[in-house]
Amino acid sequence: MEYISTRGSAPTLDFEGATLAGLASDGGLYLPRKWPRFSAAEIRDLRGCEYWEVAVAVMKPFVGKSLTEAELIEICQQVYGKEFSHAAVTPLVQLDGQHWLLELFHGPTLAFKDVALQMLGRLFDTFLKRRDERLTIVGATSGDTGSAAIRGVAGSERVEIFMLHPQGKVSDVQRRQMTTVRAPNVHNLAIDGSFDDAQAHVKRMFGDADVTGTLNLGAVNSINWARLMAQVVYYFYSALQLGGPDRKIAYSVPTGNFGDVFAGYVASRMGLPIETLVVATNINDILRRAINEGDYSAGGVTPTITPSMDIQVSSNFERLLFDAGGRDGAAIAQQMHGFEKAKTMALTNAQRVGMKDLFRSFRADQDQTARAMQWAHAASGQIIDPHTAVGLSAAQDMVADDSIDPTVPIVTLATAHPAKFPDAVERAVGVRPALPQRVGDLFGREEHFTELSGDYEAARDFVLQNASAD
Ligand SMILES: Cc1ncc(COP(=O)(O)O)c(C=O)c1O
Numbered sequence: 001m002e003y004i005s006t007r008g009s010a011p012t013l014d015f016e017g018a019t020l021a022g023l024a025s026d027g028g029l030y031l032p033r034k035w036p037r038f039s040a041a042e043i044r045d046l047r048g049c050e051y052w053e054v055a056v057a058v059m060k061p062f063v064g065k066s067l068t069e070a071e072l073i074e075i076c077q078q079v080y081g082k083e084f085s086h087a088a089v090t091p092l093v094q095l096d097g098q099h100w101l102l103e104l105f106h107g108p109t110l111a112f113k114d115v116a117l118q119m120l121g122r123l124f125d126t127f128l129k130r131r132d133e134r135l136t137i138v139g140a141t142s143g144d145t146g147s148a149a150i151r152g153v154a155g156s157e158r159v160e161i162f163m164l165h166p167q168g169k170v171s172d173v174q175r176r177q178m179t180t181v182r183a184p185n186v187h188n189l190a191i192d193g194s195f196d197d198a199q200a201h202v203k204r205m206f207g208d209a210d211v212t213g214t215l216n217l218g219a220v221n222s223i224n225w226a227r228l229m230a231q232v233v234y235y236f237y238s239a240l241q242l243g244g245p246d247r248k249i250a251y252s253v254p255t256g257n258f259g260d261v262f263a264g265y266v267a268s269r270m271g272l273p274i275e276t277l278v279v280a281t282n283i284n285d286i287l288r289r290a291i292n293e294g295d296y297s298a299g300g301v302t303p304t305i306t307p308s309m310d311i312q313v314s315s316n317f318e319r320l321l322f323d324a325g326g327r328d329g330a331a332i333a334q335q336m337h338g339f340e341k342a343k344t345m346a347l348t349n350a351q352r353v354g355m356k357d358l359f360r361s362f363r364a365d366q367d368q369t370a371r372a373m374q375w376a377h378a379a380s381g382q383i384i385d386p387h388t389a390v391g392l393s394a395a396q397d398m399v400a401d402d403s404i405d406p407t408v409p410i411v412t413l414a415t416a417h418p419a420k421f422p423d424a425v426e427r428a429v430g431v432r433p434a435l436p437q438r439v440g441d442l443f444g445r446e447e448h449f450t451e452l453s454g455d456y457e458a459a460r461d462f463v464l465q466n467a468s469a470d
């Protein structure tokens, strides 16, 4: 399997190369040259398989020759057999006749990020050992990627991680899940800025010769293709349980950096019958405007009760623009450079046409988010986190809009455990969710992090001064 950049001028890499590179050298994002296709019969053959078996089948064509089948099986068995507290790994829960939740938070750090990041840590170790190399990871988090990535690489002898989070803009549980990890290869940086600032710093480091000249940089954000590959699996696994591929399923996906919903798009390109992908946003709704009106213009970020989705510049949207718009790398490079300068861009007609049939988008403000939490609690006793509630609210909007056949199941991705956001949940439903025991004594442990200004140079210099040389 070959990987190409959305901006057309970076070297073509294999899976191992793309996983270690993170961001492409032309500033673009790697994705497969061609989507692997599964026939309905091949998908049907996965019925009754365990999660790790579906993972092996779905990932195999993407991994190509970078791992032997035995290596891939071993990694999938270790991750999906041992790291998740639920036997089904990502269980489905029914809310009513049409609505379902896909619980993605049974991993060690209680959010959907674990599904891919516990695997990514093992991929890094396998590839780095083979090459006898080390990797310095720089990452940005609005709360969940950080802890999952740190958990995935803490203690690794070949990986060092610098994780930037926006100071004061993640929940206490999210922050503590990162800052209470004591490991010599883990550095937490709280920057005075937004997640978008942190993500921009990270991308800039990949193009900064002072950094790349000394360090072998790697990425754990969903700019890294391997992240998305692992997330494609749960679309297949859940669809199989609901009658797929002989029945179409709709998914509502709480969206920030567009990684999770792009994984659904990939599943559809691979042959999984998906009726609709609902891009559910909070009031920071650049993606809703882009999908519904063709207007991708970033404004300031307004803090919400869904902090992990307080994002205005969504990395993976570039992958969709590239693929849905006809895969013209030079044109994407020009379009994205224009956006980087002006913070606004119009989608081309081809891009809009390419995404029109599969995508719908709705947004939820704080009241709608709270109402969705209340509805889930009243309808089926489920306590859901606010991000999941944004997805559920959007799913309900689609039903109210009469734009979905009532026999099509709508699966809302439950992206985080409610205990990560206890204040918002308690305000909405009057119940304070308890942290699962597997998280341990989070509030009894000492925190360690470094506060930095919002300037790029402050983050870059910290990384350069504190990284053990590769
Ligand atoms: C809990 C939660 N829900 C939803 C999202 C949005 O996912 P994505 O960035 O893949 O769109 C995130 C973070 O990005 C998150 O942490």
Ligand SMILES: N[C@@H](CCOP(=O)(O)O)C(=O)O
Pocket (backbone or CB within 6 Å): 140, 141, 142, 143, 144, 145, 146, 220, 221, 222, 223, 256, 257, 259, 308, 309, 315
């Ligand atoms: N919500 C995310 C933001 C980063 O997204 P990623 O999927 O690109 O890593 C977070 O929790 O950090």
